[in-house]
Amino acid sequence: MRKLHLTLLILVTALGAETALACGTPIDLAAHGGTTLRYGLSGPDTDARAALVLLPGGGGFIDLGRDGCPRQLTGNSLIRKQPHFHAAGFLTALVDAPSDHQGQEGLGEFRIDPDHAADIGKVIADLRHRTGLPVWLVGTSRGAISAANAASRLTGAHAADGLVLTSPVTAGLEGARKPWVAHSVFSLDLDAIRMPVLVVVHAEDKCVRTPPDLADKIAAETTSPREQTVTVTGGPGWSGETGVKACRGKSPHGFLEQEAEVAAGIARFIAGGQY
16 A cells, blocks of 8 residues: 555645645546546555445546546435545545547447446556555446446456446336437346446336346346345435436435445445445
């Protein structure tokens, strides 16, 4: 961890101590086809337990600034959980969309592309090199598609040590005007996933793309040596009907007002226990 601490100090000096670590240290990597990819590294600089690669949902474009702060999707459940992950002893790497997927659709159909998996693999390898820690993928909603893509394709130093999917997209819409709306985690080769897998859903999730009753099917299709599916209950609930509006982060889909509880369960699983 001394290597990571030194890296943080260098970046603070280079970027200005007043802003560089407002939300995390921004790290730019070369990505597919000459593009660039930025992630924000934050959390404890000593005695960290693991590093978590956070892949938000929606279009995946969080507009990560030079201060490490996201300017889009700030209500995303993983972004809201970051302080709880840090308190539990985890570093977080909040990943932005690459430079060629920062428009209105964001990642869109790129979420299932091999190049997208390779880009995530570069983040994993960079984290492992900087920290020497185990690296886990954590994807929520459409970000779970990206996480499953990386988990099913990557090997060696670019592969994660484990996979966590929260409110994963499992029900695509065939025949939609935008073909990528049909994509779900089942668009990937889940059988190729051979790492520990945790799937967390909410019983009252009314998002039309993330029906909680399909969570068990994800774990069943992997070849994971250790897996668990968890259905969370409680919270403020959702007063509306099943539909796209229920896919918002501040709803049961995003575990509203249960951020600490869900982060603690994820931490227990990563440590080798049960959620």
